[in-house]
Amino acid sequence: MPPRPGLSKAELEIARIVWELKNAGVRQIFEALPAGRDIDFTTVQTYLRRLEEKGYLNAKLDGRNRVYSPKVRPQTVIRETVGEMVDLLFGGETLPLMKHLVEERRFSPDDIDQLRQLLDRLEGGRDEK
Amino acid sequence: MPPRPGLSKAELEIARIVWELKNAGVRQIFEALPAGRDIDFTTVQTYLRRLEEKGYLNAKLDGRNRVYSPKVRPQTVIRETVGEMVDLLFGGETLPLMKHLVEERRFSPDDIDQLRQLLDRLEGGRDEK
DNA sequence: CCGTATCAGGGACATTTGTAGTTGAAGATC
DNA sequence: GATCTTCAACTACAAATGTCCCTGATACGG
Numbered sequence: 278m279p280p281r282p283g284l285s286k287a288e289l290e291i292a293r294i295v296w297e298l299k300n301a302g303v304r305q306i307f308e309a310l311p312a313g314r315d316i317d318f319t320t321v322q323t324y325l326r327r328l329e330e331k332g333y334l335n336a337k338l339d340g341r342n343r344v345y346s347p348k349v350r351p352q353t354v355i356r357e358t359v360g361e362m363v364d365l366l367f368g369g370e371t372l373p374l375m376k377h378l379v380e381e382r383r384f385s386p387d388d389i390d391q392l393r394q395l396l397d398r399l400e401g402g403r404d405e406k
Numbered sequence: 407m408p409p410r411p412g413l414s415k416a417e418l419e420i421a422r423i424v425w426e427l428k429n430a431g432v433r434q435i436f437e438a439l440p441a442g443r444d445i446d447f448t449t450v451q452t453y454l455r456r457l458e459e460k461g462y463l464n465a466k467l468d469g470r471n472r473v474y475s476p477k478v479r480p481q482t483v484i485r486e487t488v489g490e491m492v493d494l495l496f497g498g499e500t501l502p503l504m505k506h507l508v509e510e511r512r513f514s515p516d517d518i519d520q521l522r523q524l525l526d527r528l529e530g531g532r533d534e535k
Numbered sequence: 536c537c538g539t540a541t542c543a544g545g546g547a548c549a550t551t552t553g554t555a556g557t558t559g560a561a562g563a564t565c
Numbered sequence: 566g567a568t569c570t571t572c573a574a575c576t577a578c579a580a581a582t583g584t585c586c587c588t589g590a591t592a593c594g595g
Contacts, residue, residue: 285582289494303542320584322543327582341542341591355495356510359503362491363511365418366484371511372520374488375504379524381485382492382500389525391501395508396518396525414552432572449554451573456552470561470572 281332281349289358290314291324292333296351302342410461410478418487419443420453421462425480431471 284292294309295301301309307321325345328334335348367373384392413421423438424430430438436450454474457463464477496502513521 282581286490286494287583293495293497316583317585318542319586323584326544343543355506358491358495359506359510361415362487365415366422366487368422371507371513372517375507375521376524377484377488378500378504379521379528381488384500384528386529388501389529392504392508392525393522395505396521399508399513400515400518411551416553445553446555447572448556452554455574472573 283361284328284331284333284354284358288324288328288331288333289354291321292328292347292354293351295325295328295334295345296347300344300346302339302344304342306345412490413457413460413462413483413487417453417457417460417462418483420450421457421476421483422480424454424457424463424474425476429473429475431468431473433471435474 291306294306298305298309303318303322303325306325307318310316310321325334325336325343329336329345329348333347333349333354334345336343336345338344363369363371363374420435423435427434427438432447432451432454435454436447439445439450454463454465454472458465458474458477462476462478462483463474465472465474467473492498492500492503
């Protein structure tokens, strides 16, 4: 159980933009919103403030602009979010999710190759232990 | 975009129990809650009512008890929920999620075998097209 | 210097979510 | 028949979420 409150969908959306930009001001984050996402500049400000309050982002001043950066590693947030969804949808079992993804999502031949290599590496690592 | 409102985490938790039980009354669903999940019987009733209102469950009377069953196929809800999470965390790309799962979650040798077979089948199906 | 644009901070509000209480009625038990 | 248990329906409320307005201050352009 993380020592910080969970993230809403909109907060996660903003956080992900910050992860990609690494250091960014409100205007940059606002302009990086997906096409069709028509929220106000002040709304983005609110989400950023909440993310900082919740402990997910750092903020520092650059002149009069606040610049945001990740405080919690994206990998950690992803692990927690995925873990929660696996619990909710699949009772904590990962294999059904993997099967679901393979059956429902599109993969290129290259994707499949990469996945095979991952599985090989996983098995190889297992043997070594 | 589904013609029905999204599901909250608690609603999803209850819906999943109904999927597993197929036809169930409030008491059965209440008693199937995970250990440690100490919510009131009346809270479960509220979630069931909301799920019905949102169009996810059917309800019929059995004596004076309401019996709930899925109205939207679990596979559909799962697809939508997983799709939304892939969008939020991975920008719609499935491969990073697969990689994340392989790297962060535990798999048995049998799991890995099953995954390999899935990939083989996926590739085989691709060749046939 | 003035007007405009932009940003931070504070605040507000509607809706959603999580949770449970109350009332009336039906079923079970004695 | 009385009492107890259980369920549905309605209701309520605090917190969370999604969203944006307003004010004051700063930076910029003419």
